[in-house]
Amino acid sequence: MSSSPEPRTPWFHQGTDPITIITLDQPIPSRWKILSKLNEHDHQGTEETRGRHDHYSYATLKLLCCDPKKPSNQAFMRIYLQVPTRNTEMQGPQTRSRQATKFTPPELTAYQELTRQDFRHVPKLLGYKVSTQDKSGLVPGGYAIWLVWEKVPGLRLAESSNRLANHAYWTLSAVERERIRQAFIEVLPLAYVNGYKPWAPGLSNLVWHSESGTLYFIGIHGLMEKRTDRSKFRVGPQMLACFGLVKPSSKAWLQNDWNGDTTGWER
Structure with missing residues (x-):
């Protein structure tokens, strides 16, 4: 799995501009206002890697955000978005939907566990949401995952x-x-x-x-x-x-x- 700090394709076209409010539903509902984009990484795979690893065709976007009711409470957000395998981007939605799969980012699992342990030397998970892309998505039925963790002081x-x-x-x-x-x-x-x-x-x-x-x-x-x-x-x-x-x-x-x-x- 390779990554590039400068994606060949900017996958995040909408819903991630500053001042946008994103609502998460786990473990309890929370709302986060986007302040700025920090980085985007492209992990687009090929049909070969999809066959070997199943889920390795995705992009991530890291954002700085805050609690809209308490702007001083800043946090980081990362979005995981399944993207079409290479050279299938222009194929029809029905074709792209056949690539849809489920995925739990190891980063999310780690934040869940470390927060459950209340280990104070790592950031706490503040919220997350696991969803699927609709018919207009890059991969209809594919995963779209948001997680927010605290910005520790120092x-x-x-x-x-x-x-x-x-x-x-x-x-x-x-x-x-x-x-x-x-x-x-x-x-x-x-x-x-x-x-x-x-x-x-x-x-x-x-x-x-x-x-x-x-x-x-x-x-x-x-x-x-x-x-x-x-x-x-x-x-x-x-x-x-x-x-x-x-x-x-x-x-x-x-x-x-x-x-x-x-x-x-x-x-």
Whole structure:
């Protein structure tokens, strides 16, 4: 499954403009006003991938939104929309409707479970809706899914996964970076015990709330197998490097036989 930050086709033509109100129905009814579009990703598949994976032809749109009655209560919304497989876009609706399938995004399942566990170091799921496209849809009868999760307070330690950029984390004082690393060492085992699985490990998956000393894990991809014994999970230098919380002096730490030498690492 591949993704592109610049979709070949803009799939979201209507109903996603700023000031639009979107109503969700689960777990209780809620209303969200769109503030801005953040990104759109194209996961359009081919007939071959549809045969292998069934549902892998979709697009996603991430939005910044708020509670219309309390604008300061901001949140993020993602829409999952089934799209026609490649080269069938111009075929008739009856043909496209034969591609319709059901799909539960792993991201939604993860937010549901982590919210149920009341794990305070990840954003809470605030609402969702699972629906099907009508006869005028891109894939009539195909899935259309909305989910909204809280915007946690604090500083996101990186705005992108580019490790060469001058991320916010590295503009902080050495003392503050050490506070973050200690919080990371303490909280990451809890996150993994609860099943947290990031899109990809990195600073962009971390939000630091300095006033309360709280580290949040964002960018949830899905759930991993839970590690029931926290004491057996040790956060070592390699995990710090993997998330970008230290800068190794070489790539030796990537090797299975690395001797653990962190001389020259930037902290």
